[in-house]
Amino acid sequence: MTAPQSSPRRILIVGAGLAGASAAATLREQGFDGGITLFGGEDHNPYELPPLSKDVLLGKRDEPDWVRPAGYYSDHGIALHLGARITALRPADHTVVDADGREYGYDRLLLATGSRARTLPGFDGDDVHTLRTLDNALTLREKLTDGARVVIVGAGWIGCEVASAARARGAHVTMIDPAPLPLRRVLGDRVGQVFRDLHTDHGVTLRPGVRVSGTDIRDDGRVVRLDDGSELSADVVVVGVGALPRTELAEAAGLDLAAGGVAVDAALRTSAPDIYAAGDIAAHDHPRYTGRVRVEHWSNAKDQGAHVAGNLLGGHDAYGADPYFFSDQYDLGCEYRGLADPARDELVLRGDAASRVFLAFWLRDGRITAALNVNSWDHSDALGALVGTRAHVSPRQLTDADLNTLIPVDAPHHR
Structure with a gap:
């Protein structure tokens, strides 16, 4: 450079x-x-x-x-x-x-x-939506009406948040994804199960492990075809595939x-x-x-x-911040810090995942790569510091110890 x-x-x-x-x-x-x-x-x-x-x-x-x-x-x-x-x-x-x-x-x-927004071949028309811009959101909102049949392609963050909004507005929602669980690529199986249960508890029909194979407009409206041979009738289709x-x-x-x-x-x-x-x-x-x-x-x-x-302006400073994002779905709010590979890293849960009030940590070689807080807001500073310093900890410490005591005392993130 x-x-x-x-x-x-x-x-x-x-x-x-x-x-x-x-x-x-x-x-x-x-x-x-x-x-x-x-x-x-x-x-x-x-x-x-x-x-x-x-x-x-x-x-x-x-x-x-x-x-x-x-x-x-x-x-x-x-x-x-x-x-x-x-x-x-x-x-x-x-x-x-x-x-x-x-x-x-x-x-x-x-x-x-x-x-x-990424699109899918053949998925176009006034009843097919993506969500990337303010105009997208305002247009889609008008379609999420009480009783509307909404098919969401993709169970990532956008798909899950659209499902939450659609259910809040009274729509019938089906969410399709080739993965067996929502958000599995980012959060892995165990935490993905939390989001699966969250959506099913709120009335979303999940169709995991299948892909869309196409779509048709018929006399009675749009049909979304799946690769298992089944079909879904839809008033609204939302493509949330990245x-x-x-x-x-x-x-x-x-x-x-x-x-x-x-x-x-x-x-x-x-x-x-x-x-x-x-x-x-x-x-x-x-x-x-x-x-x-x-x-x-x-x-x-x-x-x-x-x-x-x-x-x-002439500086040469490296950008070193950790990735961070948040999501709100129904009555669940969460924040994620860091960058984990759930297929490789060890997952440690603190709290009761079934209650949807917990912390999740991912460890690699004994060091924290990422942390997620779900409906738990008292540890944000500690989680940022633990991820930011790649703190070396044991699973037992993460489940039992005061998290602030695990932060290296000479770390710039320590508070």
Whole structure:
């Protein structure tokens, strides 16, 4: 990765999601008085995604959390271009080109283009939905009516949260996934069983271990076909099968790609001089993990966006935060910190998983790789410190000891 030149005067940010908007705001907060131009593909001001699958979908609110108030950008001299599409990046010339052929020069550039929802072949039409944008959420919400037959393809975080919202609004929900349990890839079998029981207890019909094979529109409506030969009638279909990083601009410009995203070093610099990447697209050479880490969660976009601002101004600081995300489903709330491999790491439970009030830890070679708190909010600081320091502990200590006593006393995370 090429080290930046000092003292930029023109900074362009392609992508006005949480990462890009956080970077723009932090640049001003750090005293940068040069030009900042922020390009966003949507017509809405920059906003955060988590409320879309929670309060917005539930009908508790009509707006997401805005990254900054509406007047912030003009008040702070940030040129915000909404509904804008950058079609070309020319690293050698330090320019980008928009869909109208206008060129913009830069001294530093941040790519924060985020992700798009993954789709399925043949699944299209007004009754098929994905959930990635505010407009997606508002449109889907109108379809989640009392008695509606909702088929959700995918039992990951989005699928589970949509199922929760749909049931709260009185819809009949069937959730399909090729895995035997919801969230199994992230949480493993034992914790996946907790979420299976959570959804079945709230009236969701789970169809584990099957895939969709296609869909038809018939006289009486849409039918979703499964690979076991069965069919499901649906008024609404939600496709929640992951996201695709928007790397096309970087790839066409010749930037190095890795792990499904844009390759960046520890300081979030790409392979091209004066170009950085943050958020969903950043395949990060994380200083504390083996191999590249690419995270598609809210906190990563927010924190990387804020962190990269200093490096856009000439710094070289490595980004070293642990992944973090949270989820709310029915009466269950949880937070996850770290990065575990449930197929490889040892699971330790503290509390009663059946009661849905517990902590889960994952250990590798005696060190904590990740922690999850479920309906338990008294240990957040301790969990962050234990994961952040990769504390060396025994399973017995995790189940019985005061967690604060397990944090290394000289650790920067210790409180």
